[in-house]
Amino acid sequence: MAALLRGLRVGRALRGFGSVVVPKTSSPQCNGLRRGFHCAALRLQEDKDKSIPVPPSSAASSTTTYHEHYRSHPFKNNTDTYTQEAPAPEADAKEAPQPNTSYADQSGEQGEEYETEEQLQAHILNAALDFVQLHGWTLEAISAGAETLGLSAASSGMFQNGAGDLVLHFIAQCNAQLTEQMAEQHNQVQLGQAEPKKTAEFLRDAVETRLRMLTPYMDNWPQAMSILLLPHNIPDSLKHLSTLVDDIWYYAGDRSTDLNWYTKRAALTGIYNTTELVMIQDSSEDFQDTWNFLENRIQDIVNMAGAAKQAASTGEAVAQGLLGAAVTLKNLTGINQRR
Amino acid sequence: MAASIRLLARRIVRDAFRTINSSVSVRIVSSSCPSNLSACRCFSDGAADKSTHFGFETVSEGEKAERVYKVFESVAQKYDVMNDAMSLGVHRLWKDMLLHVMNPQPGIRLLDVAGGTGDISFRFLNYVRSQQERVARRTARANQTPSWQEISTSYTTPTEGIEMETEARESRAVVCDINKEMLKVGKQKAESMGVSSGLSWVVGDAEELPFDDDQFDVYTIAFGIRNVTHIDLALQEAVRVLKPGGRFMCLEFSKVTNPLLARLYDAYSFQMIPVLGEVIAGDWKSYQYLVESIRKFPDQETFKQMIEDAGLFSVRYHNLTGGVVALHSGFKL
Numbered sequence: 001m002a003a004l005l006r007g008l009r010v011g012r013a014l015r016g017f018g019s020v021v022v023p024k025t026s027s028p029q030c031n032g033l034r035r036g037f038h039c040a041a042l043r044l045q046e047d048k049d050k051s052i053p054v055p056p057s058s059a060a061s062s063t064t065t066y067h068e069h070y071r072s073h074p075f076k077n078n079t080d081t082y083t084q085e086a087p088a089p090e091a092d093a094k095e096a097p098q099p100n101t102s103y104a105d106q107s108g109e110q111g112e113e114y115e116t117e118e119q120l121q122a123h124i125l126n127a128a129l130d131f132v133q134l135h136g137w138t139l140e141a142i143s144a145g146a147e148t149l150g151l152s153a154a155s156s157g158m159f160q161n162g163a164g165d166l167v168l169h170f171i172a173q174c175n176a177q178l179t180e181q182m183a184e185q186h187n188q189v190q191l192g193q194a195e196p197k198k199t200a201e202f203l204r205d206a207v208e209t210r211l212r213m214l215t216p217y218m219d220n221w222p223q224a225m226s227i228l229l230l231p232h233n234i235p236d237s238l239k240h241l242s243t244l245v246d247d248i249w250y251y252a253g254d255r256s257t258d259l260n261w262y263t264k265r266a267a268l269t270g271i272y273n274t275t276e277l278v279m280i281q282d283s284s285e286d287f288q289d290t291w292n293f294l295e296n297r298i299q300d301i302v303n304m305a306g307a308a309k310q311a312a313s314t315g316e317a318v319a320q321g322l323l324g325a326a327v328t329l330k331n332l333t334g335i336n337q338r339r
Numbered sequence: 340m341a342a343s344i345r346l347l348a349r350r351i352v353r354d355a356f357r358t359i360n361s362s363v364s365v366r367i368v369s370s371s372c373p374s375n376l377s378a379c380r381c382f383s384d385g386a387a388d389k390s391t392h393f394g395f396e397t398v399s400e401g402e403k404a405e406r407v408y409k410v411f412e413s414v415a416q417k418y419d420v421m422n423d424a425m426s427l428g429v430h431r432l433w434k435d436m437l438l439h440v441m442n443p444q445p446g447i448r449l450l451d452v453a454g455g456t457g458d459i460s461f462r463f464l465n466y467v468r469s470q471q472e473r474v475a476r477r478t479a480r481a482n483q484t485p486s487w488q489e490i491s492t493s494y495t496t497p498t499e500g501i502e503m504e505t506e507a508r509e510s511r512a513v514v515c516d517i518n519k520e521m522l523k524v525g526k527q528k529a530e531s532m533g534v535s536s537g538l539s540w541v542v543g544d545a546e547e548l549p550f551d552d553d554q555f556d557v558y559t560i561a562f563g564i565r566n567v568t569h570i571d572l573a574l575q576e577a578v579r580v581l582k583p584g585g586r587f588m589c590l591e592f593s594k595v596t597n598p599l600l601a602r603l604y605d606a607y608s609f610q611m612i613p614v615l616g617e618v619i620a621g622d623w624k625s626y627q628y629l630v631e632s633i634r635k636f637p638d639q640e641t642f643k644q645m646i647e648d649a650g651l652f653s654v655r656y657h658n659l660t661g662g663v664v665a666l667h668s669g670f671k672l
Contacts, residue, residue, distance in 0.1 A: 151582075153446065154447060157442060
């Protein structure tokens with residue numbers, strides 16, 4: 001009887017203890033509050049493995065992964081793949097920091113947590129892209145994205161710039177993807193596996209690839225453009241645009257160090273922006289009108305470059321001709337003779 | 340055997356008191372629990388030895404909770420009136436700012452700790468309702484001029500399930516306070532305003548909340564955390580009851596950064612506020628405690644560090660009215 005009572009007493013003591021100490025009922029790898037973040041990270045992993053929602057933009061074969069894209073024929077069919085497969089490389093990087101139970105390395109742990117916080121924000125924004133068709137480029141889309149990851153909708157408060165964060169993240173992602181494809185193409189040319197393209201063709205393909213990444217979100221793209229034009233977003237959006245144009249010209253082979261550097265980039269910026277505007281109100285099949293417009297604009301630039309060169313050489317020829325005429329005249333009048 | 344049964348009975352009684360969540364009761368029971376029994380977990384024996392601040396006084400930790408309870412019991416009836424008088428109505432702007440920064444989406448569950456008279460919860464419900472109305476108006480307007488595409492798809496598909504989903508997610512607010520008088524005043528306000536759905540009133544201690552883990556999307560504590568004896572315990576409880584991704588928000592008086600404003604603020608606090616307390620509420624000492632407890636609360640950076648230590652991430656603060664009030668926010672990630 002005494003033993004029974006003792007057992008009950010111990011049981012109650014443990015329960016009483018448990019009500020004061022913060023209980024952790026989730027996965028056994030989580031100890032302590034600092035690991036809570038890793039708990040969420042692990043939970044995210046489990047959730048992602050379990051259920052990945054099909055994106056509403058249901059184009060054919062939309063579930064190709066990021067890596068498959070990377071290997072696919074460059075500058076072709078780069079539409080509709082911002083599913084959650086996209087952050088696969090990020091997820092691999094996040095699996096690396098296993099929750100360590102040692103309190104010793106505080107500073108290193110702090111650095112790790114900061115990195116994974118940004119990665120978590122990137123995860124949430126990637127998930128939010130699926131909801132852009134439904135909610136537009138807004139905080140509601142970010143909240144919906146966070147909810148698919150198992151986080152509360154309140155975590156959208158982390159993004160102080162709200163919809164601007166989502167749009168900037170998206171264009172940064174698109175630009176990075178384009179740069180990778182151009183680098184891949186460049187490598188192949190270096191290895192001799194592919195023919196180098198002419199400048200005009202390269203530019204056209206690059207701009208077309210980049211603009212095709214917008215096709216799943218074309219309905220809401222005007223809203224995104226207007227968000228990018230808000231005063232507090234202008235520095236960031238200009239930065240992204242300028243690095244995009246710079247990258248395209250670099251991979252097109254431009255190594256100029258004079259005024260041409262500026263004129264080329266200005267020209268391509270103009271082409272890109274105008275083509276984007278045409279694309280917004282284009283209702284033709286597969287945006288064929290847009291690509292025709294792009295082709296014409298690039299032809300214009302090429303023609304203008306050619307015309308400028310011709311004008312320069314003509315000018316030179318004219319100048320030489322005049323000089324020759326002046327010398328002849330001097331000879332005729334006898335000024336040139338030595339006396 | 341009779342002795343062990345008596346022990347068991349005492350333990351049951353103590354557990355029952357604990358669920359009422361008042362540290363005062365623990366102290367009462369501990370005095371009846373003989374100290375030579377090793378199984379007796381008397382936490383408050385330690386608390387009786389440690390001291391803390393109550394305004395500018397030094398008191399034992401157990402005593403602080405009791406005295407804070409008495410303060411709020413006595414000011415409960417005139418609490419809202421005094422808030423308006425002391426802050427010249429600016430406290431409404433501070434609370435509106437809290438809601439604006441929170442920007443709650445429909446369907447969110449709010450826990451308003453030390454919510455007392457329910458100011459935050461009422462604002463929360465209004466905000467969410469007006470947002471839902473705005474969304475409903477927008478969809479109605481969009482439906483007024485549908486394109487041919489939309490008309491044809493609406494013929495083929497059944498009614499939109501997506502909108503039904505968002506309507507079904509009703510937001511709920513739970514007001515939790517240790518003080519029954521404050522909750523009573525809050526309930527009366529709710530009844531007079533006609534707000535009934537989506538609001539519940541719970542008695543609870545911020546250091547030991549009567550809720551399960553991972554329950555709430557947002558945890559707010561407005562002008563209450565400086566009255567808690569162990570702030571770190573309250574922060575740990577906040578982390579416990581928040582869902583992953585949930586937000587902790589704290590509105591509290593803090594250090595004024597501008598020295599000129601600080602001088603004016605000090606003069607106003609110590610000269611005017613207790614006088615107002617005496618004139619309007621008939622209670623000088625409670626309001627003396629209030630301004631002293633503000634001075635004893637850690638400043639913005641220190642509190643931010645405490646929040647980070649509790650396990651919250653992405654911790655930020657905004658200074659309102661030049662630092663008179665600071666709004667801290669952190670996420671459970």
